[in-house]
Amino acid sequence: MLAAACAQTVPSRQSPGGVPGAESALPVSLIQLIANPEKFHGKYVFVTGYVRIGLENYSLCLVEQVLSTQECLWIQTDGTTPASEQEAKQQAEKAAVWKKYHGHVVAVRGTFDMHDTGHLGGWAGAIGKIAQLVVLR
Numbered sequence: 001m002l003a004a005a006c007a008q009t010v011p012s013r014q015s016p017g018g019v020p021g022a023e024s025a026l027p028v029s030l031i032q033l034i035a036n037p038e039k040f041h042g043k044y045v046f047v048t049g050y051v052r053i054g055l056e057n058y059s060l061c062l063v064e065q066v067l068s069t070q071e072c073l074w075i076q077t078d079g080t081t082p083a084s085e086q087e088a089k090q091q092a093e094k095a096a097v098w099k100k101y102h103g104h105v106v107a108v109r110g111t112f113d114m115h116d117t118g119h120l121g122g123w124a125g126a127i128g129k130i131a132q133l134v135v136l137r
Contacts (some may be wrong), residue, residue, distance in 0.1 A: 009035065009135065016048055017126070018020060025044045025045055025046035025109045026040070026043055026044065026045050026046065026111075027045075027046045027047075028040060028045045028046065028047055028112075029048075030047055030048075030060065030061070030062050030072075030073065033045070033047065033073065033112055033124070033125060034062075034070075034071070034073075034124040034125070037112075037114035037124070037125050039116060040112045040114070041112060041113065041114040041115070041125075042111065042112070042113070042123065043111070044109070044110070044111055045109070045110065045111070045112050045127070046108070046109050047060070047107070047108055047109065047112075047127065048071075048105060048106065048107045048108070048136065049061050049062060049072075049073070049105070049108075050062070050063060050064050050103070050104070050105055050106075051075070051098075051101040051102055051103065051104055051105075051106055051120045052066070052072065052102065052103075053098050053099050053101065053102040054102075056070070056119045056120075057072065057103040057119070058074060058075040058076075058077060058118070059072035059074065059075060059097060059123065060072060060073045060075055060106070060108060060127055061073075061120075063126065064103070065128055068122050069118070069122040069123050069124075070122070070123070071124070072123055073112075073124060073125050073126055073127050074116060074117065074118025074119070074123040074125070074126040074127075075126070075127055075128075075130070076113070076116060076126045076127065076128030076129075076130075077091075077094050077095070077098060079131075081127070087107050101133070103134065104135050104136075104137065105135075105136045105137045106133050106134060106135055106136060107132075107133070107136055108127055108132070108133050108134075109130065109131045109132040109133075110128055110129050110130035110131060111127070111129040112125060112126070112127055113125060113126045113127075113128055113130055116128065
């Protein structure tokens with residue numbers, strides 16, 4: 001579902017790192033986002049990192065094995081509590097798609113939010129409104 005949505009948004013031009021569509025986003029590193037969140041808050045960014053998916057853990061991280069979620073951004077897949085069984089099913093389907101990316105290095109285009117610190121406030125910020133995700137390895 002996410003992959004299909006992302007594939008539909010890919011423009012034909014190539015850009016930073018050879019990833020199509022990233023030219024409209026600000027290329028930034030995870031280190032920059034974590035160290036200077038106020039500088040990038042609300043900005044549409046292009047960032048790469050390792051995806052870590054698990055129980056109450058949707059992370060984009062600096063390295064494959066992190067010591068703390070403070071070295072990661074929360075991946076905001078859906079910020080709402082399901083109001084119906086249909087919405088709960090849709091969220092479960094999204095979660096299943098994200099699990100396919102666990103352990104991969106990805107490039108993401110989305111909006112950085114320094115105030116959204118994820119589940120129980122343990123992350124350095126969040127990347128949401130994701131328009132594109134490309135698996136790099």
